[in-house]
Amino acid sequence: MKSQYRVVVIGGGVVGASVLYHLAKFGWSDVVMLERRRLASGSSWHAAGGIHALNADPNMASLQAYTIDLLSEIEKESGQNIGLHMTGGLTLAGTPERWEWLQANYRIFQSIGIDDCELLTPQEAQKRCPIMSTDGVLGAMWADREGYIDTTGTVQAYATAAKKRGAEYYEETKVEELIQTDDGWQVVTDRGTITCEHVVNAAGLWAKQVGRMAGVELPVSPLKHHYLITDTVPEVAAADFEMPMTVDLEGFTYMRQDQKGVLVGIYEVDHEHWAMDGAPWNYGEELFQEQLDRIENELTLGFERYPSIQNVGIKTWVNGAFTFSPDGNPLVGPVPGKRGYWTACAVMAGFLQGGGVGKTLAEWMIHGEPEADAWPMDIARYGDFAQNKRYIRETTGQFYSRRFVMNYPNEQLPAGRPLKMAPAHDAMTEAGCKWGVSWDLEVPLYFAPKGFEETPTLKRSNAHDIVAKECKVIREGVGLMDISGFSRFEVTGPNAELWLDHVMASKLPAPGRAKLAPMLGENGRLKGDLTVLNWGDGTWWIMGSYYLRAWHMRWFDDHMIDGVEVRDLGEEYCGFGLVGPKSQEVIEKLAEQDISGLRFMGCSDFDFGLVRARVARMSVTGEKGYEINCRYGDHIKLRRMLLEAGADAGIRECGFNAMLSTRLEKSFGIWSAEFTQAYTPGMTGMDRWIDWDKDFVGKEAALAERDGNGPAQVQVTLEVDALDADASGYEPVWSGAEHVGFVTSGGYGHSTGKSLAMALVNRDKAAPGTELSVHVVGVERPARVIAPSPYDPQGKAMRG
Numbered sequence: 001m002k003s004q005y006r007v008v009v010i011g012g013g014v015v016g017a018s019v020l021y022h023l024a025k026f027g028w029s030d031v032v033m034l035e036r037r038r039l040a041s042g043s044s045w046h047a048a049g050g051i052h053a054l055n056a057d058p059n060m061a062s063l064q065a066y067t068i069d070l071l072s073e074i075e076k077e078s079g080q081n082i083g084l085h086m087t088g089g090l091t092l093a094g095t096p097e098r099w100e101w102l103q104a105n106y107r108i109f110q111s112i113g114i115d116d117c118e119l120l121t122p123q124e125a126q127k128r129c130p131i132m133s134t135d136g137v138l139g140a141m142w143a144d145r146e147g148y149i150d151t152t153g154t155v156q157a158y159a160t161a162a163k164k165r166g167a168e169y170y171e172e173t174k175v176e177e178l179i180q181t182d183d184g185w186q187v188v189t190d191r192g193t194i195t196c197e198h199v200v201n202a203a204g205l206w207a208k209q210v211g212r213m214a215g216v217e218l219p220v221s222p223l224k225h226h227y228l229i230t231d232t233v234p235e236v237a238a239a240d241f242e243m244p245m246t247v248d249l250e251g252f253t254y255m256r257q258d259q260k261g262v263l264v265g266i267y268e269v270d271h272e273h274w275a276m277d278g279a280p281w282n283y284g285e286e287l288f289q290e291q292l293d294r295i296e297n298e299l300t301l302g303f304e305r306y307p308s309i310q311n312v313g314i315k316t317w318v319n320g321a322f323t324f325s326p327d328g329n330p331l332v333g334p335v336p337g338k339r340g341y342w343t344a345c346a347v348m349a350g351f352l353q354g355g356g357v358g359k360t361l362a363e364w365m366i367h368g369e370p371e372a373d374a375w376p377m378d379i380a381r382y383g384d385f386a387q388n389k390r391y392i393r394e395t396t397g398q399f400y401s402r403r404f405v406m407n408y409p410n411e412q413l414p415a416g417r418p419l420k421m422a423p424a425h426d427a428m429t430e431a432g433c434k435w436g437v438s439w440d441l442e443v444p445l446y447f448a449p450k451g452f453e454e455t456p457t458l459k460r461s462n463a464h465d466i467v468a469k470e471c472k473v474i475r476e477g478v479g480l481m482d483i484s485g486f487s488r489f490e491v492t493g494p495n496a497e498l499w500l501d502h503v504m505a506s507k508l509p510a511p512g513r514a515k516l517a518p519m520l521g522e523n524g525r526l527k528g529d530l531t532v533l534n535w536g537d538g539t540w541w542i543m544g545s546y547y548l549r550a551w552h553m554r555w556f557d558d559h560m561i562d563g564v565e566v567r568d569l570g571e572e573y574c575g576f577g578l579v580g581p582k583s584q585e586v587i588e589k590l591a592e593q594d595i596s597g598l599r600f601m602g603c604s605d606f607d608f609g610l611v612r613a614r615v616a617r618m619s620v621t622g623e624k625g626y627e628i629n630c631r632y633g634d635h636i637k638l639r640r641m642l643l644e645a646g647a648d649a650g651i652r653e654c655g656f657n658a659m660l661s662t663r664l665e666k667s668f669g670i671w672s673a674e675f676t677q678a679y680t681p682g683m684t685g686m687d688r689w690i691d692w693d694k695d696f697v698g699k700e701a702a703l704a705e706r707d708g709n710g711p712a713q714v715q716v717t718l719e720v721d722a723l724d725a726d727a728s729g730y731e732p733v734w735s736g737a738e739h740v741g742f743v744t745s746g747g748y749g750h751s752t753g754k755s756l757a758m759a760l761v762n763r764d765k766a767a768p769g770t771e772l773s774v775h776v777v778g779v780e781r782p783a784r785v786i787a788p789s790p791y792d793p794q795g796k797a798m799r800g
């Protein structure tokens with residue numbers, strides 16, 4: 001072992017080994033992986049080894065698809081047998097809603113390029129898995145690329161393949177301390193100290209402690225998980241093919257063949273955390289005693305699903321632990337504020353996701369950016385609030401128990417909530433507010449009559465008419481909207497303007513003006529759909545999506561120069577939006593100064609009674625509107641004043657659902673839908689804001705796009721002949737039988753009376769009037785490209 005490497009990867013489980021392999025593969029071979037015992041002696045050795053292509057989150061499904069394809073490659077490259085059995089796999093639907101969901105997902109998988117799936121009747125499914133009972137099964141999805149592998153062999157294969165490419169790994173080497181230096185880290189092990197530029201925390205069950213070694217509190221916890229392996233099952237032994245990997249979602253079990261018996265794994269509804277502060281250092285390759293009382297119900301369902309296992313013995317019980325983040329996705333990437341400290345942990349399904357995690361992290365470390373949008377697994381999707389132990393316990397527990405439970409897009413789950421509430425929260429609740437959550441903050445969805453409960457559904461919900469009324473108020477009268485859920489950064493200092501001009505691709509606004517500002521990465525892809533406000537007193541604001549606060553702050557820090565201070569105002573400022581044609585009439589009543597001259601995209605300070613607020617004349621709804629930013633202490637008072645002043649104009653409180661419907665009618669894109677870091681300015685129309693005459697981050701790549709052949713796909717607005725459901729995102733778009741794009745977001749435009757979607761489609765299908773079709777909840781519906789902004793295309797209302 002040398003005393004200096006470029007990278008030290010801590011942990012020799014499947015994830016660490018994959019990171020090591022990908023670093024070496026992409027050209028960094030001065031890398032070492034340290035393992036305190038033997039390879040695969042954490043969660044990895046006792047995993048069930050199941051590989052499924054499917055995941056409810058399309059981003060995770062892509063990651064899994066990459067990993068599955070990689071497995072045979074590393075087997076070949078390493079010469080190490082990984083015991084790959086590509087049996088194909090079934091996912092069973094046991095309720096009408098689940099069957100609908102599976103059909104919808106079948107189409108979404110097509111959209112993201114997973115095209116080896118087919119939908120089956122219960123009888124067809126049983127032909128492929130003859131040991132299963134079809135009781136209660138309404139349909140199934142088959143995927144070719146599913147099966148199982150030998151877990152220890154797979155870890156060995158990654159490590160061996162990495163070694164062949166020049167990487168090193170050492171077992172029986174425990175990292176005990178991490179010391180940050182000016183240009184990297186000192187890694188203190190029980191076999192000496194190593195100096196390096198980068199450390200990667202791939203410590204699996206011990207990730208928490210390895211985080212703490214660097215002063216990082218990771219939102220991660222282990223939970224226990226059971227599977228059993230049966231003795232020989234005669235029907236399995238007699239079959240001339242292997243049973244497929246079968247997931248029974250309503251039964252909370254997965255099953256695969258194991259020699260001549262089967263392995264049945266259980267996602268326990270009655271979950272149990274273990275070692276929330278990290279596994280003990282003396283924990284090795286042990287297992288826990290099985291806890292049958294905790295899994296009785298799921299076990300009964302499993303035995304009913306596969307009746308032949310009722311007559312055979314159980315050869316092995318496994319009750320082991322593996323780690324989860326609050327949303328179940330991995331925690332990957334550079335840790336904000338800890339230069340050179342990277343995480344690759346909380347990988348719940350290391351054998352299906354580990355390949356993709358390794359690839360993403362290696363690209364990130366080597367090239368500064370991963371190739372695909374890594375947001376769903378980016379460590380910066382959480383802020384400090386997620387360090388709270390109870391938050392971690394509730395959210396990871398909720399995720400685990402609901403692992404096989406159906407999630408509806410309009411469903412609100414209780415774990416870790418309410419956490420942060422804007423001051424007027426209670427008064428708004430009293431007024432009927434139904435809340436959603438963005439990051440740590442409760443955000444208003446809509447205001448409902450007392451006793452109203454929204455029914456979870458994949459289609460239009462019973463809140464549809466309530467949102468319609470709020471949209472009408474916004475379009476015809478005046479609505480009041482709590483906009484605490486926007487991010488606000490203050491930029492000051494002698495070099496503030498210089499810095500902003502460099503990181504934003506747009507022109508900067510003049511004093512007293514605001515401007516939409518795309519921010520690009522060095523690769524020319526989007527990093528933000530922000531608004532820059534120039535208050536005219538040497539203070540600038542950047543406003544954007546609230547849940548991106550830590551992510552954007554990391555970006556700002558990484559691109560910081562002397563003479564600039566960027567402060568996240570998220571704990572200081574909140575506010576209200578006043579939207580609709582009558583908004584001016586209401587605001588004029590309250591403002592101590594003359595606000596009538598504040599033009600569209602103007603911004604200035606105003607006094608409303610005793611409250612001093614920073615006001616910008618803009619609204620994402622496409623109506624005349626004012627964003628009134630106040631200090632947290634003024635929130636309650638400001639709401640009260642605005643409601644009183646608006647009473648004569650019929651003011652009504654509105655929520656984000658109405659905002660989403662109205663912005664769709666204006667074809668205004670939003671982050672995580674129309675805009676992501678996978679897309680470019682040319683694809684999304686963001687290029688129209690770029691100031692090509694100046695220098696800015698990402699200019700070279702953006703110019704290459706502009707002056708090259710242009711993007712293959714571009715953003716369009718679609719009108720969908722929908723029935724009782726609207727598109728939501730990732731649904732495939734077709735031109736006849738040709739797959740020509742996918743939906744980025746969709747919904748119902750209440751003012752236009754149209755079901756709308758925004759989509760990325762091939763350029764030759766982007767002209768208004770092009771007839772296309774879209775799958776909505778699994779059903780193909782006619783759709784056509786329409787001109788952008790079906791509501792008020794000239795933008796008269798918002799400028800008016």
Ligand SMILES: Cc1cc2nc3c(=O)[nH]c(=O)nc-3n(C[C@H](O)[C@H](O)[C@H](O)COP(=O)(O)OP(=O)(O)OC[C@H]3O[C@@H](n4cnc5c(N)ncnc54)[C@H](O)[C@@H]3O)c2cc1C
Nearest residue numbers: 011013014015036042043044048049050175204349350351
């Ligand atoms: C019962 C069960 C069944 C499962 N079934 C599946 C399945 O079918 N498919 C699937 O994909 N996943 C499955 N999993 C999950 C899978 O096991 C994990 O996702 C995976 O093992 C995580 O790998 P890892 O490398 O992140 O962590 P680990 O395997 O825990 O590896 C971390 C390694 O880091 C080492 N380490 C920690 N701290 C230090 C230190 N300070 N110095 C040096 N070394 C250190 C540890 O010794 C350990 O070897 C299952 C898990 C369980 C418990």
